[in-house]
Amino acid sequence: MNRVVVTGIGVVSPIGNTCKKFWSGLVEARSGIGPISNIPTDRLSTRIAAQVLDFDPSQHFGPKRENLLDRFSQFAVVAARAAVKDAQLDITEEIALQAATIVGNGAGGQNTVDDSYLKFYGQNAPRVHPLSIPRWMLNAACSQISMDLGLKGPTYTIASACASGTHAIGLAFQSVRTGQAPVALAGGTEACLTVGTFKCWEALRVLSADTCRPFSRTRSGIVLGEGAAMFVLETRERAVARGAPIYAEILGFGMSADAHDITAIDPDGAARAIRAALSDAKVNPEDIDYVNAHGTGTTLNDKGETVALRKAFGASAERLAISSSKAVLGHSLGAAGALELAATALALRNQTIPPTANFEETDPDCDLDFVPNTARNAPIRNAMSSSFAFGGLNAVLVLGRAG
């Protein structure tokens, strides 16, 4: 079994498209949530989102390529290129033939869908854009990464809603650990902040009108976000041999399904995934110092997640530092787990715990240390990033220091 390390990270996020900007936004609790400006809001009740505002596709793609890629694929390719560059990875023919490309995504090319349906149903246009299908399909992002970087190994998309990114990275970790692929490019992407998508989320009545306040007594729901994070994973042996920078080691991955409710979290199912990840990592609960929580900011999730952490960590839950990045990043669904793993890896590398921003009041139902509003310098030996998706699909990764 190979040891697996993270050697490259690329992000496209509401707080910036470089790891440096991303990390400083998280540490300074500078929220990327703001007024919706990318789409018309006259028929929405929602006014806020965490949008990627600093992204001009023409800076990254020629006009012909740009036309082929929905926004979610554009984010994915830009993040993947950044990850490869960050890892100083030379994609030789040998690597290209074996490297795995695994991408998590929840919603596919929603901007393409929305544009097409607006024209067809709303404006009675006789036809839609001829490239609607290749832009829309859920695997478009991973296929575009594969084409852009010339990666020809096992390549596929994972859709498990809000856990997609974490599942994708977990599967890539397993591929490298078992030797199926020496290198993997993995992460998550999402860009579904369209009028149609907002209407559907509004109908479910889970969006906040205020902002995202995870684990705070005053929390009032989810704020949708968008973005992408991609990682280069490789064997530690290989990374050390080529003198690559190492952010962190991936120690373990745990998965479970609740088999319970299509939207509500089940603390038992979540706790099983946490335990499975700890067991896979051969790390004891007391040896985890930081948890980057799912922390969506709904009453139900944050309460259930607190119960799950207590179940899985026992007495050690009291000494955990826990934070949710969603107050800063919003909830980018299929990309969330990947962006949050980037936060977790950077926390390990910088030995700094990013805070839970927008925190107002302690909730008796969420009675753990959620590192409110202010970052904390503290030794982090091992860290965990968890995703608990709609549909009861859970995925948890355990990271250790580079050393």
Next chain:
Amino acid sequence: MAIIDDVRSIVAESLKIPVERLTPDTRLEELGVESLDVIEIVFALEEKFDIAIPLKADEATRLTTSGKSGSQDMPFATVGDVADIVQKLVAAKVSP
């Protein structure tokens, strides 16, 4: 048809139970209503009466959590409460 009867038939239809089981005093919690049922019922009422009922999923969850429904911060607990809310919203719509 009185609003209460529309509400009864919408709740009955949504939960697939006989409408005769529902009186104004029937508590939603007793019917084994889950939070997603509440969201569907509210949607059906909004469609039927062309109104907007302010309700968040979190409230729907509390509403269906045994022992907690009917507390002061909850908009409704019984079938009759639902009809009252609909009545008010419909009245607000027609008044200038």
